[in-house]
Amino acid sequence: MTESGNMYSNIPPSLPTELFETLFQKGTVRIERILSHGQATPEGEWYDQDQDEWVLLLAGSAGLLFEGEAEPRSLTAGDYLMIPARRRHRVAWTSHGETTVWLAVHIGLQVP
Numbered sequence: 001m002t003e004s005g006n007m008y009s010n011i012p013p014s015l016p017t018e019l020f021e022t023l024f025q026k027g028t029v030r031i032e033r034i035l036s037h038g039q040a041t042p043e044g045e046w047y048d049q050d051q052d053e054w055v056l057l058l059a060g061s062a063g064l065l066f067e068g069e070a071e072p073r074s075l076t077a078g079d080y081l082m083i084p085a086r087r088r089h090r091v092a093w094t095s096h097g098e099t100t101v102w103l104a105v106h107i108g109l110q111v112p
Contacts, residue, residue, distance in 0.1 A: 007033060007058055011099055015039070028109045034102035036062065041090035048088045051108040056080040060100030063092035 003024065012019070015037040024031045028051075041047065046067060055064075057079050063072030064081070072092035073081070083089055085108065094100040 007101060007103065011035060011101075015099065025109075028107065030106040030109055032104050032106070034104055036060070036091070036094035036100040036102070037098075038094060038096040039091070040093050046088040046090050048086060049083070049106075050085055050110065051106050052085050053083040054080065054105040054107065055083065056103040058101040058103055060095040060098050062094045062100050062102075065090050065092045 005023070012035070015035055018039045019035040021033045021035075022030060023033055057075045057077055059077050061074065061076045063074055065072040067088035075081070
């Protein structure tokens, strides 16, 4: 974790799995960069987090599906949304032809 950097540096040429990098953490807030290249949440699996998460798509595109919704929400560069705690969701798809760069802010983390 460093206090400065560039969101577009050190992006691996291939990503066999999503890459999660904590950029900053203090108190109940964690900021991370997530890199995807064609990955999706495995079928039948859902994220169900104890904290709120605000995400901003900086590059690429993705589909985010919330439980109970018929279709994924399409996100492109510049789109952001708030995912409330306990709101089950999954990544339906991410770009295959380019790296998708996410900025995620987790709010309300449990402090040990």
